[in-house]
Amino acid sequence: MQKETLCLGLLSLGPRSGYEIKQMFEGPLSDFYSLSFGTIYPTLNNLQADKYVSCKQHSQSKKPDKKVYTITKKGMELMKDNLLSDASSYIRSGNFGDQIKSEFFLLLLFSKYLPKETMNTVLNERVLYLRQKLEQFKYDGPVPGNLDAMRNEKSVSFIRGLASALIETGLNYMEKNRGKLN
Amino acid sequence: MQKETLCLGLLSLGPRSGYEIKQMFEGPLSDFYSLSFGTIYPTLNNLQADKYVSCKQHSQSKKPDKKVYTITKKGMELMKDNLLSDASSYIRSGNFGDQIKSEFFLLLLFSKYLPKETMNTVLNERVLYLRQKLEQFKYDGPVPGNLDAMRNEKSVSFIRGLASALIETGLNYMEKNRGKLN
DNA sequence: ATTATATATATCATTCTGATATATATACGC
DNA sequence: GCGTATATATATCAGAATGATATATATAAT
Structure with missing residues (x-):
């Protein structure tokens, strides 16, 4: 855009x-x-x-x-x-178009070149990070004035719901399948 | 990276x-x-x-x-x-970090400035596009030589599975909630 | 016969970022 | 009270990356 x-x-x-x-x-x-x-x-x-x-x-x-x-x-x-x-x-x-630049996915791609303990730590922190992100997207309390205008947009509710659903899916997948990386 | x-x-x-x-x-x-x-x-x-x-x-x-x-x-x-x-x-x-640049989400953010019929067409085409993407990620047939090395990586199977799960979630969400954009 | 697509490398103007400069106010710990 | 960190606020710019273009040929499709 x-x-x-x-x-x-x-x-x-x-x-x-x-x-x-x-x-x-x-x-x-x-x-x-x-x-x-x-x-x-x-x-x-x-x-x-x-x-x-x-x-x-x-x-x-x-x-x-x-x-x-x-x-x-x-x-x-x-x-x-x-x-x-x-x-x-x-x-x-x-979000599955041509603009996602996921350095995390690239790291996974080359994960075999990293020590297992490093990858374990990385995956643990990734899970923590995603959980934190999820909380942020679901948070419905007060926000600073600048951001308030956005919160009231219908489209923003839609996008927040979509983002939450995507993060939840990602978290579940990671927790179930991380063993397959070794 | x-x-x-x-x-x-x-x-x-x-x-x-x-x-x-x-x-x-x-x-x-x-x-x-x-x-x-x-x-x-x-x-x-x-x-x-x-x-x-x-x-x-x-x-x-x-x-x-x-x-x-x-x-x-x-x-x-x-x-x-x-x-x-x-x-x-x-x-x-x-993938929910700081590098996603989703022009599609931006378009949704400003969707109220577009005619309803335009947004309808856009959402329909987005769904078609995501279905096509999903097929691509699930495709397990032969690929050109250059890409074959990647297919055999464990990490690539992991990433493909994750991508498929994310797209499916996105599709389901869009189909269920698109009415809320109006 | 023509058009489009694929192979193959190289360069460059334009664009964008990340960092830095400048200047002040406020909050926090000690 | 004093230093430190963070927030407000605009501006600029070196460095990096993209997207387009140039060059040249082969092949497939229409």
């Missing part, structure tokens, strides 16, 4: 600064996508230059100005147009 | 050319990782310069020479050292 479309999409949930957009990528979204500051800030500047977003600077005493961006009508149109024209190309991507 | 470690790992399965390494990334591995020609060829040249691989040129009438690389003892050592020292950093990556 183009970085412009993605930033506009997140701004469609409400006005935000570049820093806050980055924070959204560090929340639940982090498991599916991320953009770096080096991408977010230039993208917002370009979107502003082309009037897809407007910007209000909130001067803060001796911190850098907080630049809060708001999506414009023109920006909403661009976002919708881009989503529509690229929708079909996302069908084959991610 | 460093490109050097990865190329060495694939060469540990048997001597191969850069073109054939790329082919392995287009097989079942494509769902988990990939490297481009622009990465593979320079990496192989560097590995050769540092004696981690040796190279035999097979001249072919009027095609470019086929350069078949073989991993050296020094190369095997580097690969094992790298795997060992980086193993712990792969625990949190991929």
Whole structure:
């Protein structure tokens, strides 16, 4: 997905600064996508230059100005147009498409070159990590303001449910079949 | 995973050319990782310069020479050292780590900006695509020579089983819950 | 006969990340 | 009270990787 479309999409949930957009990528979204500051800030500047977003600077005493961006009508149109024209190309991507980069699976692929005790530790920690991830996805308590807008989206509930189901399946499989790696 | 470690790992399965390494990334591995020609060829040249691989040129009438690389003892050592020292950093990556880039999930996130009929078509095609993927992962018939070495690895059976289980879970979830997106 | 696909290596502009720079505020332990 | 760590906030850039393109031929399909 183009970085412009993605930033506009997140701004469609409400006005935000570049820093806050980055924070959204560090929340639940982090498991599916991320953009770096080096991408977010230039993208917002370009979107502003082309009037897809407007910007209000909130001067803060001796911190850098907080630049809060708001999506414009023109920006909403661009976002919708881009989503529509690229929708079909996302069908084959991610979560069993062409974009998963699983270093963990690569490690498994070459696991025979590692000492058994190392692989045992790695698999144990992987299980712990996945359990922790699962808890995060199922967590329904309060979240910081920036992330709240996302939680209320129907699509986010759908994605969280799917992610939870996938992690549970992965955990069960790992626990039942890890013996087969030796 | 460093490109050097990865190329060495694939060469540990048997001597191969850069073109054939790329082919392995287009097989079942494509769902988990990939490297481009622009990465593979320079990496192989560097590995050769540092004696981690040796190279035999097979001249072919009027095609470019086929350069078949073989991993050296020094190369095997580097690969094992790298795997060992980086193993712990792969625990949190991929398949619910920080490296999944799912454009499909992003599309779902913004699905409310798309016409219902578009989303319907997209979800239908996604289901078809996943069914096709599932068949590919379960397929146990003959494969081209390059890929055969991988099929015989225990770890590959493990990964294929895990991938199949994950896709099945994803399919079931999508079919049961797609109504909740509207 | 033409088009598409496969073999085979190489290069490079564009893109993206991860790190770093800059500057301040606040919370925490001791 | 003092140092340390973390959080806020934007910006830039070296280095790395991709995707596209160039080059050249063989073969299969239409």
